Amino acid sequence: MKKIGVFVCWCGSNIAATVDVKAVVEACKKEPNVVFAEDYQYICSEIGQNKMADAIRDYKLDGVVICSCSPRMHEATFRKTAEKAGLNPYMIEVANIREQCSWIHKDIEEGTEKAIVLARTAIAKVLLNAPLQAGESKVTKRALVIGGGIAGIQSALDIADAGFEVDIVEKKPSIGGKMSQLDKTFPTLDCSACILTPKMVDVSAHEKINIFAYSEVEAVSGFVGNFTAKIRQKARYVDTAKCTGCRACMEKCPSKKSLNEFNAGLDTRPAIYIPFAQAVPNKATIDPNACIKLKTGKCGICSKVCTAGAIDYEQKDQIIEREYGAIVVATGYNIINLDKFNELGYSDCKDVITSLEFERLTNAAGPTKGHLICPSDGREPKKIVFVQCVGSRGLRPCDKQYCSKICCMYTAKHAMLLREKHPETEVYVFYIDVRTPGKNYDEFYRRAVEQYGVHYIKGQVGKVIEKDGHLEVQASDLLADEQLHIDADLVVLAAAIEADDTARKIGTMLTASMDTNDFFTEAHAKLKPVESPTAGIFLSGMCQGPKDIPDTVAQAGAAAVKVIGLLSKDTLKCNACVASPNENMCNGCSLCATVCPYGAITYVDKEFRIPGGVQVRRVSQVNEAICQGCGACTVACMSGAMDLKGFTNKEIMAEVESICK
Amino acid sequence: MMKISLKNLPELYSFIAKKNDLYLPIFKAGQVDFAKWDKDAIVDLNKLKTTKSAKDVFFPQSQDLVRFEVDGKKISIDEPIMPTNKQVIFGVKACDNRSFELLDMAFVEDYPDTFYEMRRANTTIVTLACAKPDEACFCKAYGIDAADPKGDVSTWIVDGYLHWMPNTDKGIELTTEVKDFFELDMDNSAVENQQSEIRAIIDRLPYSNIDLSKFTPDKLLELFNSPKWKALSEACLGCGTCTFVCPTCQCYDVKDFKTKTGVQRFKCWDSCMFADFTKCAHGNTRPSQMQRYRQRFMHKLVYFPSNHDGVYSCVGCGRCVQKCPQMLNIVKVIKTLGEDK
Amino acid sequence: MQEIMKQAKLKAEELLTKGVVNRVIGWTEGDFSYDCSPATFTLDNLDKFVYTEFCGANLSKYLIEESKKEGKILVFLKPCDTYSFNQLIQEHRIKRENIYVVGIECRGKVDIDKLRAFGIDGVLGCKTEGDKLICDTIYGEKTVDKVDVMLEKCLSCKGKKHVVYDELIGEEVVEEPKDRFGMVAQLEAMTEDERYKFWQNELSKCIRCNACRNVCPACSCVHCVFDNPDSNIASKANTDRFEEKLYHIIRAWHVAGRCTDCGECSRVCPQGIPLHLINRKFIKDMNEFYGEYQAGEDTETKAPLNSYTFGDREPHEFDTKEGK
Amino acid sequence: MQVENKTFKPTIVAFCCNWCSYAGADLAGSARLSYPAEVKIIRIPCSCRLNPMFILKAFQRGADGVILCGCHPGDCHYTTGNYYARRRMTTLFSMLNYLGIEKERTRVEWVSAAEGAKFSAVMNDFVATITALGENKKLEDLRCKK
């Protein structure tokens, strides 16, 4: 007789408050095959786990049901304990009586009744469970980092330093990302470029790191340890091997009207360009939308001035296929489009700018060489208004509901720097709340207010209109309860940040789950913050949600550590819950293979003994290293020959029967 | 003899149905089968052959046997409810009526099937002569007279009247109960005329004189080993149509069904034509369709007669002739194997 | 018809004699004209070969076993049978190289049950004359319009094109496909309760003889779920109303997208259950939801249930009335 | 009838894909977003694992409603699973309805791991719908009620 043990967890009062755990234990004891049932405060604790291991040994249990929190929480813990105690880890079933029961039902009777049903269902399943053995697959010892901002750079460096090959794919001509556009960084006020540039140089110099700049990931297939990515290297029309980065072409290029992305569109650049001085790789790129030669076939000046002969107008996009063991997503962010915020005048008034534009306007390498002027007429602004939470924490359709997290701090930084450089300017900051958690953050903000005399006004800006060459800021002061009209020279909007527009595409490609805001979902909000639920995919930086540079770097490092951990293994335990065909029932019809997303199913001709001889039949075979266990094939299979280990037809039907009892 | 105008039959039905479960050939969704009569039922006495035979009245397709409850290591048994209702089956043709006798041999001899036995005991059979036999009928080959269908009560439909003649005590008992619906009928000539018409038609039927002489128990091995089975059976799909429409097929299966609180053990029709009929843990004694096909006809024509004084387990109703999806049937078997002298 | 039969017989004789094939699968004569059965022939019994208006049986399914045997077999396929053949090829169930396909002309087959329902009892023999069917019965000669007694599958013929063949016999009389979905649409127009009643009435006749399954070229599993105790849905008899529904829903589901609408299930059902109406519902739905698809038209195209598009309709949007 | 409906507690089987909807249900739990206890969840790896046999089995065994929750189209952990599930369920539900089974008894909802609130709302609504619809009579197996 199969012997089943049942543990019912109190989870402190989390379960015990709305489920009578003793009653669940008693009910389980009555179930056939249950030889042991017990409750305990915290089964996931060491003592709880020891109890479980002891029960497995003492009662020679063939299966264990744990009524506790979600299996997504502790199934792995319980499985490990079972394995240590000599029980196959797949002979464990978790009845989710916390998330699915105690936390959502208020009534003890109702909660207990449901908990019993859930426990009974898990018992019904575990009785049919078979011990499973996970297969193994090899690990390709190379990582792919998607995105070359500070997050990607940090992850790549850490992984490469551990001795693994890393490819960085960056869609722009240079790595560096948003951080390269920043002037100073809070709360220490170091120069952004000064701390980023050495890292970029490290990346370019690192023998283990390969940069695919001006490239995009086109497709990813495979699974953890064995991904294959197709990378599109867009045509730069410049042979990077030859280009010396001398910039002679940039000077001579006759088409200089393109908006300079690096300077947030505040000035222009030539059609052939290197985005900024410290660009890595320091190679020119021709913008095909601006290049006269490429558009009309005439010109070709750059080709003539290039002494290295690097210009190649015939260059084509290249598709490179590379194999990886792990993928780090570091797709970063953008600031939202402010077109929908007409009341703040961003589209109409040149002197209403975003914080990022402000960064460029104050940066020594920026369009104004760091000289702060009003973009409309070049005068020095005397009164500057900062508007917080533009598009963040709002409820309108154009708003993001989340807090963009970094704006409070960078605005304090901007205000402080302004007041330091131009003490004569008046600086106003309109805020909803000032949020400054973080080491030395609140001190930083208080310095802005107390030491630098920045005017912080709790209130919202209703309108910004242009009036006589000035901006009239209409706002409310909530604390003074009065309407304000401020005549400003410059208005700086702390625009909300959003996930990069490529994130969704990449998420789909990687089958990594994303939230409604296109931020990647972590495998667990607290305990697995840098892992995607999809094995082998790790999250670094803003792609997972708004965060500042220190947090980004920390997460990038964490993601790197996870990657290193993965790549340092020679083989990976495969998913044990894989499809498995019963060849005696297999028709060989190939329907399963047509729905398999991984190409895990192949066919062989096999001999079968039939009355009076031998018959050759085509039957399916599953490559267990490739199968991820989705189960699509099991439903496509008519005869039921294809089943999914760990979620067999019989097991699921037993669960159904048990629930409907 | 007595008679009743056909238009008064509904009243007769409703009277009989008061005290009995009344089974009649009832039209439903294009088919006529024996079913329990109620006032909305469409009775079709003109249909020569119901799709299924009349056997389900005694041997229903599924029959609950016993219910178990399991509690830990303990098992308790709920005795079944026996079919104690009185039944009348009305409109049975001579062939089907004869099949009851054959089923009796199978079910009542040795370990009697109590459900069958009780239904048999509680049922009064009212037969009906076949006014218009068809090409597939070969009851005559088994000595059945479609013009004199027997049963507890024999009836004939002639010229708008149903003529009624009790044959047995049960028949007389029923007749006494329903006699007020009838008028006395002293002139038997109408019935007799019909009988001779029927017999004349039957004499002309192509299968009426089919030769069964070859099928005797002593030829068991010779017939069994005949090479002709292969060609005879090759189109057989292995479906159960012939066995399920057959009035004499009696194979069944015993199965368990887990209900909400217990286990219901029931018996249900099975077919020796089904691939898994004899399949068990050790293997299958009849793994090929040829063997299963041979079993069915050997049983009807040799094995059954061998155990029952030479009586064939076939009544010549011709249902299999007409219903086999691929037009295989017992007559083709009889003719093909009967050729060998 | 006589002419086509003669040609077919000659063709079989020729191919057998030349040794192109070592046996032939076709139809063999019965005692009455309506009872011809599928059979294999060699030169020895070829005299019994017939091809008449009663040769409705689809021979494709037999090829699963036959094509595994030694040597090449000649098969006669009517236009609609060729779809089943293709579907079986697509599913790797038959070995094409072991089969010589002769497409045979078809002008619609007769349903003996319809003939009987027409009041023509005791049929001893039939012959076609033009549009009429002349029946010799024990109650005298009777004549009907052939169209009145044709098999359901022929009344809703997909068009008389052979989609696969090595050789053709007779004319390829390609017709416009007939409307197959009229009755399905009628049912769709009913209320839920009316439909339930309709199906309850029809399905309750089911005796679970498995004829529909066993004749179906798509239902050719090595081991059917209904025979497999491990499937948890195996059953033998309709012990409860539920089981007749379960059986027919699952059966239709298993052939959904694979059913070529050959109509054999309805032809063989001893209880006259309009099983084609279930299969056609799937076909109609899939056509409407995912674009026209005819199973067996070729051997490549993926069936609708085994493919997808990003913008497929959502599951609650199946109400086809709204789709029209 | 009114009284009966009030006391009628339907049995609801919810099949949830492991990656999105089961996580969504967990989120609903951790956010204490309640839904009726009649809903019992079965975890399946992907919505494409749902075999129509399971649905019919549930009805046979006494379920009054069956709901499948999976990742939003495009978000399937296995890339394509929910696309297959979508086609399968669309055609199957259409067939059930064609046979006269109430359309409302079966449902598919896409619930992501972040949509705890949606999960709870969906379940509340589904239970309300089924409760209003009453007991499953058309696909019941009387033997399973004994």
Place this chain on the structure above:
Amino acid sequence: MRKEPLIPGIGVVTDIRRDTPDVKTFRVVGLDGKKPFEHIPGQCAFLSMPGIGEALFSITSSPTNTEYMEFSIKKCGCVTEWLHQIEVGQQITIRGPYGNGFPVETDFKGKDLVFIAGGIGLAPLRSIINYVRDKRENYGKVTIIYGSRSDDDLVDYEEIKNEWVNEPDFSVYLTIDRETPTWDGHVGFVPNYVKEVGLDNTATAVLCGPPIMIKFTLANLQELGFKTNQIFTTLELKMKCAIGKCGRCNVGDKYVCKDGPVFRCDQLNELPNEY
């Protein structure tokens, strides 16, 4: 009212003994603690667990045992698998006895008997061997030839070793198919061994074992001069009713459940070869 034959009684498993790695012997009594019913050697009974299934097993214990019934059961299908995992005290359903049994009071009486068994085939023979031991005066010399794959697979080895070999006028020959380190007895297949032990061909032989063993042993016995009417064997086919009605277990016109399972070989020769 007559009792419906398909409705079983309840039995209790009071002892479970592991004979070989895949054979267990179950002791069964009725709810009243007594033997469920009387039987003769060679007869069978249907055991079942509701919801799992019903299966026919030969009764291994001798009718002379008045306290209980025993069944030696090899694990090979779902019912046997279930039986192999139960514990003492488990209730099961039981109905029987079925079949003709060995003609212990007629054909066998006063005869020398040769019992030849292979593997689990000893199960039905154990019943008659112990019966003969208890009614020693009614029978002549007894020779037992029993073989299995290995010494581990010998059913009832303890009883054979400790009791049968000591019985007067009993000769017991054991053999295994392939040598094992723990076996010092005869090695070889049963059919061959039959020819080696020097059987008296006037005895009555009873065979039970796998089909292949039966086939060759039968041939060898005939070579030794045994006539087919001196040889008995038992058949085992799929059954559902055991009362000759369900239509499965017939071999020709004989039902194994009712007319068998014991057949004399000359009778079998008249039946179609479909077993």
